[in-house]
Amino acid sequence: MTEQIDGKKSAARELKVDANNEGRVSSRREVLTGGAAVVVGTSLAAGMASSAKAESGSGGPGGECYVNSRAKKTFGDAHVVVVGGGFAGMTCARDLSRRGYNVTVLEARNRIGGRTFTAEFNGEPTDMGGTWVHWMQPHVWSEIRRYGVELEETKGAVAERIIYVDYSGKRHETTATAIWDELEKAMARYFPNAYATFPRPSEPFADTTWMQADNKSVAQALSELDASEATKAILDGYMTCMGSSRPENHAWTYVFKWYAHCGYNMTVMNDATARFKMKGGTKALITQIAAEAAADLRLSTPVSSVTQVGEKVEVVTDFGDKFVADAVVMAVPWNVLSDIQFSPPLPAEKAKIVNEGHVGNGVKIHVLVEGELDVMAGYAPGGDAKISFVMWDKVKDGHTHFIGFSPSRDNLDVNDLADVEAAMRVWLPDAKVVQAYGYEWGIDPYSQGVWMVPRVGQFGRAVGPLQASHGRIHFASADWANSWPGFIDGAIEQGIVSAEKVQAQLTPNDEGGLITTKVLNGSEAGPAYP
Amino acid sequence: MTKSKRSGIFVAGAILLAVCTTSASPGIAAKNGCNAQAGKQIAQMCVACHSFDSGRNMTGPALRGVVGRSAASAKGFRYSRALMNLDINWTTANLDKFLSGPQKFAKGTTMAFGGLPDKQRRADLICYLKTLK
Secondary structure, rough: OEEEOOOEEEOOOOEEOOOOOOOOOOOOOHHHHHHHHHOOOOOHHHHHHHHHHHHHHOOOOOOOOOOOOHOOOOOOOOOOEEOOOEEHHHHHHHHHHOOEEEEEEEEEOOOOOOOOOOEOOEEEEOOOOOOOOOOHHHHHHHOOOOOOOOHHHHHHOOOOEEEOOOOOOOOEEHHHHHHHHHHHHHHHHOOOHHHOOOOOOOOOOOHHHHHHOOOOOOOHHHHHHHOOOOHHHHHHHHHHHHHHHOOOOEHHHHHHHHHHHHHOOOHHHHHHHHOOOOOOOHHHHHHHHHHOOEEEEEOOOOOEEEEEEEEEEEEHHHHHHHHHHOEEOOOOOHHHHOOOOOOOOOOOOHHHHHHHHOOOOOOOEEEEEOOOOOOOEEEEOOOOOOEEEEEEEEEEEEEEEEEEEOOOOOOOOOOOOOHHHHOOOOOOOOOOOEEEOOOOOHHOOOOOOOOOOOOOOOHHHHHHHHHHEOOOEEEEEEEHHOOOOOOOHHHHHHHHHHHHHHHHOOOOOHHHOOOOOOOOOOOOOOOOOO | OOOOOOOHHHHHHHHHHHHHHHOOOOOOOOEEEEEEHHHHHHHHOOOOOOOOOOOOOOOOOOOOOOOOEOOOOOOOOOOOOOHOOOOEEOHHHHHHHHHEEEEEEEEOOOOOOOOOOOOEEEEEEHHHHHHOO
């Protein structure tokens, strides 16, 4: 059955979820308390009406208020299709729909969230993908503040008890008190001249010194590092985890950018990337973003082609349904983009980079061990490690929950408890694994990998072309974010940025009836600034 | 697929399995060489995406009643083309093949699960799935 949908404006628009006739729609309260499997929102018509009310005099000392001109723009039947319902797509959908666009979100899976996925593990909401956030990540922090999301801590990130394996496979126990200072100093040597190399980490094109430094892998940088073998082994496990691939396969500049964003400081970087997570999981945030989006959300709707025809874009799904839009935002992972047909074809440089894909394709695994064990962090070096980095997360009912990262599915079979137990026994020789789960992002056709991690020399080449719009087709993903590629922050940033790109493209000119900000109670009506 | 050094671990694993087999709870007896109680434990790795008792579709379809039903038939769930094109019933044999490697059995499936290499574990899991009515 094929269906052509033009996105005609309906009278009362709210986030309608066509989840395959599931017949279950959640209240806003359910959404906010995380009890919803699907998402519904309140009508944005109410929001529009309240700004009209403000203008007619229900606020302010003089009985009148400033009116935000952008909220009052009307866009007729302008329809935007957002492909992908992760943080980038949902943020974009929210921002556009709040401004009056008709938005349809097409999501391939039967859930929103993309490479963030809060699911149950040992009876607790647990993130299977993207997790950790921080105030050094401005876009996600702003949303956390806006929606009142609370933080919880993965104490293992700042564990006093540290266990590591050296390059000869020997196990050592130490403490943060004993080694953290040395690790920090070593990292400052690992990322030398950091301020000069990455002076503008959030603006990759403002100063491109970092691109010239993109000439070695993590393994190469470690081999050049002047540090003790123990320090190197720990940094190796850590960096390998962060690059979710063999250390010889990914770029040294990748984590360098994180370091630059964190005041060129290892303690802060560690806090920012491994310590604080959202209470209730990332679901707690994305459901609130989605609840504010007055959009049509279609789950289980993978897209196969996107074709620009004149001033319209036709999006065709795997099931043959066609959506016609005035603009499209591809909020789709880098490694998945090559599965979608674009017409006209993407420009050569962009197509080449799209087809390269990135190398982030390791494993994240949740492990439940018998007994209530002490807080600890574990490191094991090299591309062959079963698990590179493991952190204590919580204890519950006589068990301990650890989170581990492996560079490759080839190293660790998440579905083989014996293999997982062998991995944990590298640090905890008596560990009895009772349960383990890792979502297999690598074999999910809608991710084909984990967070973005670039190959050596790829990062600088890729960012610009991946960000570049293609006519009325725009691209939004954490994978090519300006500030924090590879993070939820990057996804939200790109959602915001792509909504702005669409608006700039579709905004009527001044003759189309823009309403400018009204200045009231001033000496004369006019602009707020001379 | 990794080839782990199983020596000491295998013994521990075998003991664990034996314990599960011999301590089957009343009502879920070991039948035909499979153990539903052990299967329920194995099914914990599926709970992120599937429901077992409730009939509720999640990221994946509800698995209540899956054994014996035709592929891609959970009410209200939109399957991938790969699953929809499978013109089969979920017999024990078909489930066994699927669970050993979903991408091999149903090329193009969007189920992100690499498979259970261990035949006994697959049998136990299917044993458990059979109890879901």
